[in-house]
Amino acid sequence: MSKGRLGAFSDGVLAVAITLLVLDLHASSEAGTSLAHQLKREWPSFAAFAVSFFVIGVIWVNHHALFALVDDVDRTLMFFNMLLLMWVTTIPFTTATLADYLQADGADSRLAVAIYGVSWEGMAVSFTLILRHLLRHGLLRRRLEKGEAQTALRRFGVGVALFPAATLVGLISPVAMLVMYAALNAFYIREQTPTASA
Numbered sequence: 001m002s003k004g005r006l007g008a009f010s011d012g013v014l015a016v017a018i019t020l021l022v023l024d025l026h027a028s029s030e031a032g033t034s035l036a037h038q039l040k041r042e043w044p045s046f047a048a049f050a051v052s053f054f055v056i057g058v059i060w061v062n063h064h065a066l067f068a069l070v071d072d073v074d075r076t077l078m079f080f081n082m083l084l085l086m087w088v089t090t091i092p093f094t095t096a097t098l099a100d101y102l103q104a105d106g107a108d109s110r111l112a113v114a115i116y117g118v119s120w121e122g123m124a125v126s127f128t129l130i131l132r133h134l135l136r137h138g139l140l141r142r143r144l145e146k147g148e149a150q151t152a153l154r155r156f157g158v159g160v161a162l163f164p165a166a167t168l169v170g171l172i173s174p175v176a177m178l179v180m181y182a183a184l185n186a187f188y189i190r191e192q193t194p195t196a197s198a
Contacts, residue, residue, distance in 0.1 A: 003073050006081060010063055013085045018056040020092040021049055024099065044102035047175075051182050052095040058188045059088060059123065066127075070134060071141040080130045087122035094119040102174050110171050117167025120181065124159035131156050159184055 025045055039046075063084075070077075094116045101112035134140050135149045144152065162184055170177025 003067060003070055006073055006078060007064070007067055010081060010085060011060070014056055014060045014063070014088060017088050017091055018053060018060075021052055021056070021095060024092070024096040025049055045096075045099040047178055048095045048099040048102065051178055051185065052091050055120075055123075055181075055185055056088060056091060058185055059084075059127075062127070062188060066131065066134075069140050069142070072139050074137065074139065076137075077130065077133055077139065080126060080133055084123060084126035084130065087119055087126055090119045090122070098174065102178075109174065113167060113170035113174050113177060117163060117170060117177075120163045121160070121167070124157070124163050128153070128157040128160055158187065 025042070097112045098116040101109045104112075132153055135144060135153065163181075166177050166180035166184065169180060
């Protein structure tokens with residue numbers, strides 16, 4: 001498969017996932033309830049939507065940045081990319097679930113947090129596996145020295161360690177977890193591909 005075809009398929013999956021997020025935002029013409037009150041009541045859905053929308057957006061940008069450096073695509077890389085896309089497609093479900101239980105207490109709220117966290121961790125691990133595979137098998141256009149490759153892999157894989165920590169915080173305060181995820185997403189807004197300075 002060509003790099004362009006893999007990129008086009010990935011773009012399509014990411015576009016569908018980011019579009020599905022908005023389907024869980026709604027307001028009704030409920031009798032006796034103003035639109036303003038409904039929007040205020042639905043703030044967890046809007047907060048979870050905003051964080052998740054930017055997550056998929058940042059994944060899309062970083063996916064393009066990383067694959068711009070790729071010289072060749074092999075079968076293993078295609079499967080690692082498919083694994084990443086699988087986790088991305090869980091975001092609409094995990095976002096809607098978290099929004100529904102963001103203000104709740106008890107086991108359901110903790111399970112919603114855990115499901116959301118597993119989705120993020122799956123994406124972080126998948127992205128890191130992609131970069132590791134590219135580095136180990138010389139699939140990048142520019143071969144990196146061992147130290148440079150290790151630094152890039154550490155920088156790129158920060159989320160693998162920090163997303164579970166944020167999820168643990170979420171078991172106590174889901175709102176604090178969302179803030180932490182937003183901050184980690186901001187870290188990935190800055191380019192973390194191997195061409196970035198260490």
